Amino acid sequence: MSVILRVKGLKKSYGKIIALKGIDFEVSEGEIFALIGPNGAGKSTTLRIIATLLSPDEGTVELMGYDVRKYPEKIRERISYLPEEAGAYKNLTGIDYLRFMADFYARDEREAEGFVRKGEEIAGLGERLKDKVGTYSKGMVRKLLLARTLMIKPILAILDEPTSGLDVINSLEIREIIKGFVREGVSVLLSSHNMLEIEFLSDRVAIIDNGRILDTGTPQELKDRYSSRNLEEVFRRIVAYEKVS
Numbered sequence: 001m002s003v004i005l006r007v008k009g010l011k012k013s014y015g016k017i018i019a020l021k022g023i024d025f026e027v028s029e030g031e032i033f034a035l036i037g038p039n040g041a042g043k044s045t046t047l048r049i050i051a052t053l054l055s056p057d058e059g060t061v062e063l064m065g066y067d068v069r070k071y072p073e074k075i076r077e078r079i080s081y082l083p084e085e086a087g088a089y090k091n092l093t094g095i096d097y098l099r100f101m102a103d104f105y106a107r108d109e110r111e112a113e114g115f116v117r118k119g120e121e122i123a124g125l126g127e128r129l130k131d132k133v134g135t136y137s138k139g140m141v142r143k144l145l146l147a148r149t150l151m152i153k154p155i156l157a158i159l160d161e162p163t164s165g166l167d168v169i170n171s172l173e174i175r176e177i178i179k180g181f182v183r184e185g186v187s188v189l190l191s192s193h194n195m196l197e198i199e200f201l202s203d204r205v206a207i208i209d210n211g212r213i214l215d216t217g218t219p220q221e222l223k224d225r226y227s228s229r230n231l232e233e234v235f236r237r238i239v240a241y242e243k244v245s
Contacts, residue, residue: 032202032204033203035190093130094128097148139169158190205222
């Protein structure tokens with residue numbers, strides 16, 4: 001598989017707070033790559049830089065050969081980003097929200113309608129798409145937002161805590177949707193606190209803490225490397241080792 005995203009030596013500070021201390025990783029075509037770590041580890045900062053919402057202090061980010069600082073508009077044409085705290089317009093119906101968002105990406109009316117039809121399929125909300133978003137449950141809103149993110153079939157979908165705050169059933173449905181799109185060729189970069197979710201979804205995982213990537217591998221490679229039953233134990237052992245080394 002070809003590499004579509006390269007991150008090298010990425011650094012970012014907010015005043016005296018150093019959020020990223022020089023991180024490196026790559027994402028391949030058709031891969032789900034996950035960043036896991038505690039709050040404040042640097043996950044969301046990394047995703048926002050790749051999504052062109054923040055500028056790095058040092059280092060490079062390249063998507064399909066385009067540098068994020070030199071060609072941000074080219075990056076935006078090829079990615080879709082779902083923040084953890086994203087919301088939708090409550091006074092629009094679900095279908096009108098999808099149409100509104102499709103118009104930002106579509107080159108013509110025919111393509112926009114294609115995006116909307118795909119969005120309807122992904123959301124799976126049926127007749128509820130005719131209702132205002134303000135009447136939706138949190139799970140329904142998250143499905144609508146995921147539909148908005150994936151309906152344009154980006155080269156890279158960036159998902160920050162895609163199932164945050166959802167119940168088990170809604171979480172499972174969203175994970176299956178993500179898996180399905182990867183089978184169609186979309187690459188995914190995600191962050192999550194849910195280690196079971198990461199094991200289910202991810203091809204490879206980078207463990208990040210205090211602005212540094214501590215280790216990278218498949219979930220199974222990491223579990224074998226640290227003689228652990230799950231990724232929670234892997235993370236605990238890596239962090240404990242870092243503290244004493």
